[in-house]
Amino acid sequence: MESKAKSMWKGSWKQGTGTISTDSKVLDEQPYTYATRFEDPKGAGPEELLAAAHAGCINQALSNIFGQKGYLTESIDTTVSIKLGRDDREKLQIKASHITSKIKVDGVSDAEFAELAEIAKAGCTISRALNIEIILNAIKI
Structure with missing residues (x-):
């Protein structure tokens, strides 16, 4: 069995934006940023x-x-x-x-x-x- 996911990122660490996706599409280009990861508990990371x-x-x-x-x-x-x-x-x-x-x-x-x-x-x-x-x-x- 193998599970796959992918992420895309554009821009700098603090000002950039990215997406996270899973092969199953449970997450499909879910957006995330520095703020959603480290500052605001609402958002993907x-x-x-x-x-x-x-x-x-x-x-x-x-x-x-x-x-x-x-x-x-x-x-x-x-x-x-x-x-x-x-x-x-x-x-x-x-x-x-x-x-x-x-x-x-x-x-x-x-x-x-x-x-x-x-x-x-x-x-x-x-x-x-x-x-x-x-x-x-x-x-x-």
Whole structure:
């Protein structure tokens, strides 16, 4: 399996404009700028797309891991916040992915719930691709 996306950019870093597209056309020339990426939370940007990808991946990983142990996840509601910071050379860097997952599942003890959530976090393909701190706050509802 292979997933594809593309981006086009015109102009300088702060004054330029660009678009982001996916092969599936879920995003089709979605515009983005320096401002939508770093200043205004309303608008497209690579970090926002990474957050969405991580949330979707975590949801499926949680459902899979709980299901392997015989537990049906009735619902999983996940929010991911990608944290930007600066490295030791003052260059922008993604520093962390903060995940909050509210999981409705019956029959699992609190200890096993926490263990399975950590297994899912570690096994999610997006988590495995990232070389950053990943923090999961799994809440049983």
